[in-house]
Amino acid sequence: MNDQIQSDSSPETQRQKLLVSLITQHQRRIFAYIYALVHNRHDAEDLLQETNEVICEKFNEFEEGTDFVAWACQIAYWRVRYWRQRHARAKVVFDDDLLSQVAQTLSTMRKELDTRHEALAICLEKLHPRDRELIMARYEPDGSVREAAYRTGRSLEAAYKALSRLRKLLLDCVTHQLAKEL
Amino acid sequence: MLTDRDILELNELCSALIDGRLTELQKERLRWWLANSESARRYYARMMSLSASLHHYASEMHVEVPATARHRVGFRQLLKLLVPAATVAAAAVAFWLVFGSGLSPVRQKATKHGGYVAQLTGVKDCRWESTIAPLAVGAMLRSGQQIELASGFAEVTFDSGAQLVLEGPAKLEVVSPWRAVLHTGTLKANVPPEALGFAVKCDVVEVLDLGTEFSLRVDKPGVADLMVLKGQVEAIPDTPTDREEIILTQNEVRRFTRWGVYVTPDVEQKFAKVVEPIPFERASKPLELVNWSFDELVGNLFQARSFGTGLGSPDAKVESASDWGFLDQCVNGVFGRALSLDGELYAKAPFKGISERRPLTVMFWVRVPQDAPLWGAYAMVAWWVNNPKLGSRPVHIGWNRNANEGPIGVLRTDYAGGYALGTTPLRDGRWHHVAVVLVPSPDPTAPLSAKQYVDGRLDGEGKPSPPGGAMSTEPNTVVSNTLWIGCRLGATGPRKDRFVGEIDELWVALEALGPHEIVKIMRENRAVIGELAQAQP
Numbered sequence: 001m002n003d004q005i006q007s008d009s010s011p012e013t014q015r016q017k018l019l020v021s022l023i024t025q026h027q028r029r030i031f032a033y034i035y036a037l038v039h040n041r042h043d044a045e046d047l048l049q050e051t052n053e054v055i056c057e058k059f060n061e062f063e064e065g066t067d068f069v070a071w072a073c074q075i076a077y078w079r080v081r082y083w084r085q086r087h088a089r090a091k092v093v094f095d096d097d098l099l100s101q102v103a104q105t106l107s108t109m110r111k112e113l114d115t116r117h118e119a120l121a122i123c124l125e126k127l128h129p130r131d132r133e134l135i136m137a138r139y140e141p142d143g144s145v146r147e148a149a150y151r152t153g154r155s156l157e158a159a160y161k162a163l164s165r166l167r168k169l170l171l172d173c174v175t176h177q178l179a180k181e182l
Numbered sequence: 183m184l185t186d187r188d189i190l191e192l193n194e195l196c197s198a199l200i201d202g203r204l205t206e207l208q209k210e211r212l213r214w215w216l217a218n219s220e221s222a223r224r225y226y227a228r229m230m231s232l233s234a235s236l237h238h239y240a241s242e243m244h245v246e247v248p249a250t251a252r253h254r255v256g257f258r259q260l261l262k263l264l265v266p267a268a269t270v271a272a273a274a275v276a277f278w279l280v281f282g283s284g285l286s287p288v289r290q291k292a293t294k295h296g297g298y299v300a301q302l303t304g305v306k307d308c309r310w311e312s313t314i315a316p317l318a319v320g321a322m323l324r325s326g327q328q329i330e331l332a333s334g335f336a337e338v339t340f341d342s343g344a345q346l347v348l349e350g351p352a353k354l355e356v357v358s359p360w361r362a363v364l365h366t367g368t369l370k371a372n373v374p375p376e377a378l379g380f381a382v383k384c385d386v387v388e389v390l391d392l393g394t395e396f397s398l399r400v401d402k403p404g405v406a407d408l409m410v411l412k413g414q415v416e417a418i419p420d421t422p423t424d425r426e427e428i429i430l431t432q433n434e435v436r437r438f439t440r441w442g443v444y445v446t447p448d449v450e451q452k453f454a455k456v457v458e459p460i461p462f463e464r465a466s467k468p469l470e471l472v473n474w475s476f477d478e479l480v481g482n483l484f485q486a487r488s489f490g491t492g493l494g495s496p497d498a499k500v501e502s503a504s505d506w507g508f509l510d511q512c513v514n515g516v517f518g519r520a521l522s523l524d525g526e527l528y529a530k531a532p533f534k535g536i537s538e539r540r541p542l543t544v545m546f547w548v549r550v551p552q553d554a555p556l557w558g559a560y561a562m563v564a565w566w567v568n569n570p571k572l573g574s575r576p577v578h579i580g581w582n583r584n585a586n587e588g589p590i591g592v593l594r595t596d597y598a599g600g601y602a603l604g605t606t607p608l609r610d611g612r613w614h615h616v617a618v619v620l621v622p623s624p625d626p627t628a629p630l631s632a633k634q635y636v637d638g639r640l641d642g643e644g645k646p647s648p649p650g651g652a653m654s655t656e657p658n659t660v661v662s663n664t665l666w667i668g669c670r671l672g673a674t675g676p677r678k679d680r681f682v683g684e685i686d687e688l689w690v691a692l693e694a695l696g697p698h699e700i701v702k703i704m705r706e707n708r709a710v711i712g713e714l715a716q717a718q719p
Contacts (some may be wrong), residue, residue, distance in 0.1 A: 028238055036230035039199050041237055071546055092208055093199065105223040112483055113231040120235045130587070133645065139233075139240035142357070142383070150360050151381075153588065153605040153642055164197035171193075171232055 019059045023052060024070045032113065033073045036106055037080045037099060047083055051076040069110065077103050080118055116174050119181075123173035131166055184221045191215075192222055196229040291407045296623065297643065298322045298631050300356045300698060302329070304462025309350065320465040322621070328355045331367070335460050338362075339634055342640045343697035344380035344391070347371045349456040359640050368399040370411070370456045376638040376701060383420075387438040390416040392429075397453040405442045405491075409433075409453055419443055427437030450551070470692040471709050474498050474531065474667075476521040476685065479512055484521065486531060489709040491692065498531040498667060515686030516547045516613050517707045521667070525558055525682045528669035536565045537662035541694035545617040545703060547686040550581060550591070552611040558682030559583040559594075560670040568657035569598055569630075576671040579618050579682065581608050582637070593634050593641060602632045604641035613686070621694045638701040665690065 016163070030051060035044040054075050074089055074102065084092050094102065106113075124132060137148035138159075149159035184192070195212040198204040201328040204212070212472075215222040283613065300323040310316045311330035323329070325336065331350035338346045341359035348354055352367020373380045373391040381390045384400045387408065394413025400406045408417055414431040419438050437446040456709060470491040476484050484498040500521075521529065536542070548562055561578035568574050575598035582594040584605055591609035595602045595618050608614055617635040632644030641686045660674055667688065670679035687707055695703075 028234075031238075032234035033230050035234040035237070037226060039233075040202070044234075074528075093204070094216070096214065097198045098213060102223055102226065104215060105220065106227050107229075109224065109227050112611065113227065116228065116231060117238075120232060121239065123241060129645070130437060133235060136240045137468060139236040141241055142363070143240065147358065151358065151601055153592075155605075160197075160201060160203070163201065164194060167197055167200075167232060168190075168193045170236075171228060174228075174232070 015059070018064065018155070019056065023055060023072075026069050026072060028117070029069050029114070030072050032117075034076050034080060037077070037103060038083070039093070047076065047079050048058055049050065050083075051079050054079065057093070068109065071090055073103075074109065079090055115178060119174045119177040120170060122177055123170050126173065127166070127170075131162070134162055135170075183217070184225060186395065188253050189220070190380060192225050192633055193229070195227060200230075200233050211346045215580045232531045233347065233578050241515070242321055296439050297325055298341070298623070299325045299359045300338050300340040303339040303345070303497055303696065304460075304464050305334065306460050306462050307334035309333045311351075311353075319463060323356045325358055327355065328353060328365075330475075333485050335456070335462070337383075337460075339696055339698065340377070340380065341643075341697060342380055343374050343377035343638070343701065345698075346370070347372070347456055347460060359643075364398055364400050364406075366400050366402075368453065369398065370453070371395065374698075374701070376635075376640075376697065386420055386440060388418045388420060390418065390427075392416055396430075397456055399452050406438045407435065407446065407452060408438065409435045409450060411457060420671050469709075472533070472690045473709065474685070474688040475518060476512065476515065477518040480651070484529065487709070488585060493532075494536060496531045496533055496665075497528040498665075500527060500529045501614040504635075515684065517687050520547070520549075520684045521688035522684050523668040525555075525680045528676055528680060529667040531665045531667070532663065533565070533665040534663050535692070536656075536665060536690070537568050540692065541619075541621045543617060543691040543693060543695040543700070544579065544689070545615070545691075545695075545700060546688040547613050547615050548608065548683060549611065549613045549686075550609045550683040552609060554581075554591075554609050554682050556583040556590075557679060560679045560681060561666070562668070562681050562683070562685060564660045564666040564669065564687065565664065566658050566671060567598060568662060574598075574658045574673075577620070578670060579616065593636055595632055595634055595642075595644070597630055597632060597644070599630055600632060600644040600646045602634050602642045602644040606639075608636070617704070619694050619700075622669040635697065635700050638697070638704050 004163045027048070031044055031048050034047045034051065035041065038044050038047060051072065055072055059074070062068065081096070084099070124135070127135070134148050134154070137143055137151045138145055145159050145163065146156060148163075149156045153160070154162065191211075192215060193705065195204070195208055195215070198208055198211065211274035213420055216226055290543070302317050302319060302323060303458060305319050309330055309332040311332050313348060316675060317329060329336065329338070329348070330353045331348055333350040334496045335350070336348045338348065338354070338356065340346075340356070340362070344360075346354065346362060347370045349368040352369065353365040354367070354369065355361055355363040355365065361381050361383065364382055368543045369382070371380070371382055371391065372390075372395050373393065375393055377392050382398055384398065384406045385403055386406050389396060389398060392503050394415055395411040396415050397409045397411060398406060408415070410430045410432055412432055416427050417438070418427045428436065434601065435446060435450065437444045469489070471489040472491055472493060473487045473489075474484050476485070478485070479500065482500045484500065486496045488495060510549055513522045514520065544563055546563065559580045559582070561580040563579045564576050566574070566576050577595065577597040579593070582590060582592050583586050585626055588594070588603040589605070589607070591607045593604035593608055593616055594608065597620065601617075601713065606614070608616075615635075615637050619633045619635075621631045623631045630644065633640060634642040660669055666676065667685065668681045671677065689703060
């Protein structure tokens with residue numbers, strides 16, 4: 001029993017607790033970063049999983065008090081580079097230079113993108129229920145444009161158009177929301 | 183600095199990228215923008231971040247979708263990496279709670295299921311996995327619900343009309359009227375023409391039906407066998423190396439794996455049991471039906487035929503504000519003669535019990551003139567419902583005249599707490615078969631589930647109405663217990679709005695009929711009592 005108590009407060013245990021806390025807290029941010037580089041949910045989820053594994057393996061290299069998300073995104077970036085080599089023909093839209101440029105832009109915008117995520121929740125509330133249903137059906141796990149079109153009674157082409165319009169609407173709403181809060 | 187035009191173009195490009203339909207030309211254009219403009223990169227970052235956030239929020243609201251076996255293994259491996267010893271049990275629990283239970287932002291799932299989308303219509307020697315409550319024949323299945331069959335056979339009929347026979351051991355998830363996920367086991371899909379487009383997915387392939395029968399078997403994660411029994415299917419492999427769809431026709435067999443698609447000659451025997459006719463135990467439905475054929479007007483009455491309702495003969499009485507009489511009210515219909523409604527006439531039939539909270543199916547043929555005026559949309563059929571939860575309100579079946587809510591001229595059902603809109607245009611001068619199924623639901627946020635069928639195909643489901651003003655919860659005794667044909671209903675009687683068009687063969691069943699039963703009545707126009715439970719696609 002005493003051994004257990006001693007063990008629970010050991011530096012190693014504390015370190016692992018810190019890992020759990022950080023990785024939990026920042027999953028969404030790391031996912032969003034990967035998603036912006038591979039622009040596909042399933043690929044991003046697989047890469048997030050791989051990134052998590054590397055984070056666990058290399059956590060002893062992470063310096064407490066430094067920027068965990070920046071460190072994790074750096075790992076994610078190299079996982080994406082490696083993944084691109086495997087899927088060079090089928091999935092890659094940007095070349096390595098362009099990927100690096102986009103990754104750099106993403107790194108400089110982290111704070112803004114975080115704020116935009118929070119504001120988006122307010123904008124989703126403001127959507128017409130029919131539009132919100134389309135968005136949710138498109139973005140839910142295993143959702144697709146085809147499924148969203150069926151569920152909301154639209155043709156496939158109309159659903160594509162509506163989604164494009166709604167993304168712009170939401171983007172503008174978020175910008176407006178942030179300007180209001182300043 | 184981006185101009186409005188630049189932003190519109192970037193929005194189109196980003197949307198096409200997100201939805202996986204970026205053309206080569208667009209790809210080039212997007213690359214150019216991102217390579218040459220920091221503003222464009224920032225716009226791209228915001229748009230991609232918005233899309234990632236939408237995945238996050240949609241996952242939060244989504245009904246339960248268990249992680250695939252592949253993902254579960256991954257997280258368990260990660261757990262091993264993270265917690266190699268029991269000394270950090272607390273951390274392990276925390277980590278498992280975070281990842282294993284799906285609370286990770288990208289995998290977060292609510293435990294709540296959605297609306298009804300399918301029904302268990304047959305069982306044979308069924309033994310259910312102990313992890314779920316045993317299901318009885320007739321059980322309604324909700325979106326996101328999983329059924330786990332340890333052994334035996336189960337038949338699931340989706341609201342689209344697609345029917346799956348499941349051979350245990352098997353685990354199936356019903357996603358929507360148009361979609362199911364087979365996690366493990368074997369199934370046979372029988373998809374009638376009305377359910378064209380129904381899809382079954384597993385972890386390595388999505389099978390989109392093109393009017394057919396097919397069997398799918400998932401023995402283990404990453405391997406699935408598909409055999410087409412009749413017609414053709416479109417199979418879309420979901421593997422890292424291959425996502426090109428394949429059209430398969432009768433007797434063609436393929437094995438789908440994570441590493442590719444193969445032709446395997448020995449697969450047929452795996453489907454031997456499930457393709458045989460199975461003598462299912464089914465629920466016997468003592469159906470109660472009423473029919474108005476509108477074949478003959480005697481005086482001002484259309485005679486009704488009642489089957490098992492105890493309602494006697496609830497004849498429909500034609501009423502009009504004018505003194506012109508009813509000489510031209512019978513026109514040629516789909517079966518014999520039909521009732522013609524000119525914007526002034528309406529009819530009403532006594533119908534005891536129709537205003538109570540109970541399942542109900544209303545079916546009829548309707549012809550709406552191409553130039554029907556907007557004021558002639560309400561209502562083909564109406565009745566009053568006294569619901570203590572939803573208030574005392576009418577149900578109206580008509581066509582949509584509100585362009586803000588959907589296309590003009592599609593089937594629309596309004597009821598207390600919600601409305602349903604279809605997609606098939608009715609205002610085309612042709613006969614269409616319409617069916618509306620209303621089922622009380624235990625869900626307090628949506629106490630009534632509504633489904634619409636046009637020409638036998640599922641065409642719109644109910645959704646909650648925006649919050650409105652206060653409504654009476656006092657039961658209405660003035661207009662209740664009556665079926666109204668061709669008029670809009672108010673609390674004290676018909677309003678001035680009248681439906682313009684023709685109606686034929688109106689059937690009301692005091693039961694929620696399934697898609698095959700609706701199609702059978704649509705085709706045969708007879709009280710197929712006893713046969714309905716056996717109705718097959």
